[in-house]
Amino acid sequence: MIFEFTDGSKLFYNDFRQFGYLKLVTDKELPNVPELQNYGPEPISPKFAIAQFRDILARRPNMKIKQFLMDQSLIAGIGNIYSDEILFSAKVRPTRTVSSLKGEERRELFKGIKKILQDAVDHHGSSVGDFIRPDGDWGTYGQIHRVYGRAGQKCKVCGSMIKSLKFNGRTGSFCPQCQK
């Protein structure tokens, strides 16, 4: 599907892996689209503020923070790659429970969500696997991953070995020195 905009730019929707689909609705129907009821807030939106993040954290005190970040019903749009990178930027281990997070760690996670996702958009994504840009180029965020996909390599900050762990069937990576 190709969307053509009035400024001449185009948006290509090319869903190799068939994770997604398109549904055409009117503005009036939009707030009640059933598919959208299952998603948490859009984290990159300016409307997503730290008070809302704190409220969502308070709803899941026993959840592990990596699982929390990847739960689309709590916050939309964070998957395995960006949860690893957000946790590294906040210096928090993926296995921590939400209730164990200190106030400052919650602030750093919130800042990390905004920063990492914006950086990824600015770099046109990670291009892990088969994702490419419409012009055929790769996204370049993958080149600056600090932990994701780097298990067994040295941490770019402290030089320790990046470790990986299985997490609900997904592999997460973290620095045992930088992340507490």
Ligand SMILES: [Zn+2]
């Ligand atoms: Zn480190």
